[in-house]
Amino acid sequence: MFKQIGIAVLGICFLFFASVCFAEYKKIKAIGSVETKFIKTATTGQKKLALEDAKKKALDKYIANLDSQRVRILNNVKDQIYQNINTYVPEVIPLNDGHWENGYWNIDVEASINEAQIEELVNKYIQTNIKKKEETYISFVFVAREAESIRKFEGKKTERTVETEGYKEKTAETEGETAGEGTKVYEKVTGGSVEKKADKIKYQSYIPEDINSKVSEVFNKAEFSVVEPFEAGIDTKSFVNDFVESDEISDATKKAAVDAAKAKGLNYLAVATLDVGEQLVDQATGQQKVYVRVNGYIWDLNGKFIKKICSVGPVQYSGLGEDPKVAKTNALINAGTAAAKDLVDQLRVKQGL
Amino acid sequence: MRKTLLIFVSLFICFSTSYSSQPDVRYAGFAFTGNFKDISTNFKYTYSIVNSTKDDNGLSVFDRQLLKFFKDNKSSIGGFNLLIGEDSDTKISMALAVTRENISVVNIEDVYKIVVNLCCNVIFLNFDGMKVMASYPLYLEYIDVRKEAPTENYKIELVKRLYFADDFSVFKILKDRLGNLKLKNDARLSLKIMNVYLEDEAKDKLELYKNNLGAFASIVAQKFSDSLSSKLNVSVLPYAKDYLGARMSLVFSDARVQDFEIPPASYGIDFTLRKLTKELYKEGIGEDAYLYGVYTTVKVYDPDLGRQYWEKKVKYGAVKNIPKLQKTVDDFSVYDEITGLVMLEAIKEIQNDKTFYKEVIERCLNR
Numbered sequence: 001m002f003k004q005i006g007i008a009v010l011g012i013c014f015l016f017f018a019s020v021c022f023a024e025y026k027k028i029k030a031i032g033s034v035e036t037k038f039i040k041t042a043t044t045g046q047k048k049l050a051l052e053d054a055k056k057k058a059l060d061k062y063i064a065n066l067d068s069q070r071v072r073i074l075n076n077v078k079d080q081i082y083q084n085i086n087t088y089v090p091e092v093i094p095l096n097d098g099h100w101e102n103g104y105w106n107i108d109v110e111a112s113i114n115e116a117q118i119e120e121l122v123n124k125y126i127q128t129n130i131k132k133k134e135e136t137y138i139s140f141v142f143v144a145r146e147a148e149s150i151r152k153f154e155g156k157k158t159e160r161t162v163e164t165e166g167y168k169e170k171t172a173e174t175e176g177e178t179a180g181e182g183t184k185v186y187e188k189v190t191g192g193s194v195e196k197k198a199d200k201i202k203y204q205s206y207i208p209e210d211i212n213s214k215v216s217e218v219f220n221k222a223e224f225s226v227v228e229p230f231e232a233g234i235d236t237k238s239f240v241n242d243f244v245e246s247d248e249i250s251d252a253t254k255k256a257a258v259d260a261a262k263a264k265g266l267n268y269l270a271v272a273t274l275d276v277g278e279q280l281v282d283q284a285t286g287q288q289k290v291y292v293r294v295n296g297y298i299w300d301l302n303g304k305f306i307k308k309i310c311s312v313g314p315v316q317y318s319g320l321g322e323d324p325k326v327a328k329t330n331a332l333i334n335a336g337t338a339a340a341k342d343l344v345d346q347l348r349v350k351q352g353l
Numbered sequence: 354m355r356k357t358l359l360i361f362v363s364l365f366i367c368f369s370t371s372y373s374s375q376p377d378v379r380y381a382g383f384a385f386t387g388n389f390k391d392i393s394t395n396f397k398y399t400y401s402i403v404n405s406t407k408d409d410n411g412l413s414v415f416d417r418q419l420l421k422f423f424k425d426n427k428s429s430i431g432g433f434n435l436l437i438g439e440d441s442d443t444k445i446s447m448a449l450a451v452t453r454e455n456i457s458v459v460n461i462e463d464v465y466k467i468v469v470n471l472c473c474n475v476i477f478l479n480f481d482g483m484k485v486m487a488s489y490p491l492y493l494e495y496i497d498v499r500k501e502a503p504t505e506n507y508k509i510e511l512v513k514r515l516y517f518a519d520d521f522s523v524f525k526i527l528k529d530r531l532g533n534l535k536l537k538n539d540a541r542l543s544l545k546i547m548n549v550y551l552e553d554e555a556k557d558k559l560e561l562y563k564n565n566l567g568a569f570a571s572i573v574a575q576k577f578s579d580s581l582s583s584k585l586n587v588s589v590l591p592y593a594k595d596y597l598g599a600r601m602s603l604v605f606s607d608a609r610v611q612d613f614e615i616p617p618a619s620y621g622i623d624f625t626l627r628k629l630t631k632e633l634y635k636e637g638i639g640e641d642a643y644l645y646g647v648y649t650t651v652k653v654y655d656p657d658l659g660r661q662y663w664e665k666k667v668k669y670g671a672v673k674n675i676p677k678l679q680k681t682v683d684d685f686s687v688y689d690e691i692t693g694l695v696m697l698e699a700i701k702e703i704q705n706d707k708t709f710y711k712e713v714i715e716r717c718l719n720r
Contacts, residue, residue: 108658110619
């Protein structure tokens with residue numbers, strides 16, 4: 001009976017793998033080498049070694065193009081990856097039949113990198129290392145603003161005209177005979193200036209709820225415990241009010257938020273301001289496009305003094321959508337998520353992961 | 354024991370059926386390639402046909418004819434299971450995309466010569482990752498001479514015919530290629546035309562395109578891609594220079610715009626058109642014989658690892674008799690024709706070089 005169940009399970013596994021055989025891998029090209037000295041061909045064993053070498057080189061090439069934090073983590077577990085190379089590089093396709101050069105037999109390959117497995121390894125490493133430490137609490141305030149009305153001012157023109165009283169006399173001469181001609185030229189000098197006044201923009205500011213879950217997801221995935229601002233005693237309304245009046249959050253608001261968060265035992269506080277631009281028509285897609293400019297930073301609340309330990313921006317992100325509302329939401333999500341990811345990566349480096 | 358054997362046999366049958374079953378591919382319709390804002394200028398006539406033939410459901414003649422075409426010819430498809438209007442979880446879609454439309458009109462003595470180039474691609478798209486999985490280039494060239502200057506309406510009707518006619522059209526080429534369309538499996542490598550170089554001695558002879566050599570280079574690339582794909586049955590990716598940053602934007606007829614990544618090629622091909630020549634071959638009484646020649650270099654290499662696999666200078670010549678009384682001679686059409694023929698010569702050379710064929714081409718075969 002157990003045998004029958006076992007066979008059935010095995011069969012289901014086969015069927016499952018048959019249905020998911022179209023998994024997409026990242027392709028990386030690499031050259032695998034094996035020393036053959038003076039013999040210009042490689043034995044089956046040597047070919048196998050060259051392919052193993054190509055797998056390792058393809059993986060190294062892939063890792064070299066990742067962000068510095070992932071490079072650091074993967075370098076720490078390099079031996080583990082090499083031992084299970086077939087999991088991370090499940091496939092190599094030779095691009096040629098192999099060539100001998102200077103005592104080495106080389107083969108070019110197109111290797112498939114299983115990015116999902118590598119990301120899984122990175123996450124496991126982070127979890128293991130973070131669990132050794134205490135729980136890390138973070139709260140964030142991401143505040144957005146957009147123009148409610150724009151008052152444009154025409155340039156103020158001042159014109160000045162001066163008419164000179166004197167005149168210039170010009171004489172023309174032709175070959176053979178001399179003829180005198182006097183021309184009186186009166187000069188009129190005009191000048192002035194244009195005084196331009198900057199457009200007066202009235203903003204409306206708000207906490208974009210659309211991006212809160214996305215930003216929380218980024219912090220949660222990085223093993224931080226996200227604390228809601230209301231739980232931490234942070235007054236988000238003062239951030240909203242400040243961002244309506246100025247491009248920056250006032251020192252008083254910052255101080256109040258930091259003190260409240262520190263008093264509640266939080267380790268970090270992230271703040272980002274998102275400036276929503278005007279909507280445009282994207283020339284490539286014909287859809288509505290909105291740009292969002294983001295500035296963000298994280299305060300370390302752990303020590304005696306509050307330190308700004310990582311920052312991002314100003315950097316712009318865009319969002320596309322069939323109508324301006326969708327485009328704006330997409331732009332905010334893109335900007336918020338990207339800023340949060342960047343801040344998390346910097347924070348991990350600072351934490352020494 | 355018998356029960357175990359029975360279960361094993363039935364599971365083996367299930368497994369082998371599932372394994373051999375074709376992947377599901379959703380039918381995605383007709384699309385234009387390139388920026389949305391350029392479509393009305395880059396595909397002037399095709400775009401006009403799409404817009405002027407929309408029915409109450411918003412379907413153009415392309416949508417209707419293509420749908421009918423695939424329904425009628427579904428049995429000819431062997432490499433995948435095409436789903437038309439059926440529910441499925443598949444993320445893979447197939448579209449027919451027009452990549453270039455070119456119409457040239459030249460006045461020669463008292464006649465007008467019309468050259469139409471239509472470049473299309475059958476593209477398999479993976480919406481999970483937004484990648485181009487495979488593409489099959491289709492190229493059609495039509496040359497006609499008529500006494501009257503072609504009107505805009507004539508051109509629209511001509512282009513329409515060249516898409517849908519039973520005897521000579523894009524649809525006819527597609528019908529002939531349908532059995533060979535297969536979905537890329539991971540063990541197959543691909544080729545891509547990386548560069549088309551036009552040297553000075555060739556540029557001088559390309560009067561029709563003297564102000565737009567980039568368009569000629571794209572047509573040459575598409576023509577060579579089509580020849581490689583159909584004659585060698587290899588996997589060929591879309592010409593790189595047509596798409597910025599290896600991304601292909603597809604504008605579907607319902608105005609949806611999707612941006613797909615073109616995967617990097619396993620092997621790159623450079624096609625250099627070195628020289629186009631015309632020499633008096635034999636002088637006759639009523640007509641003279643001229644020898645037209647095309648000189649090219651074809652190079653196959655690995656653009657990432659820098660290894661060169663094959664390079665050959667290939668030339669082709671053709672003799673044309675020209676009556677002494679004929680005042681104007683349309684040399685361009687002869688150059689255009691022999692450029693297509695030199696590509697077939699290059700393909701023959703590739704087939705004859707057994708070592709290179711085995712090492713590179715066999716790895717790119719659609720199978």
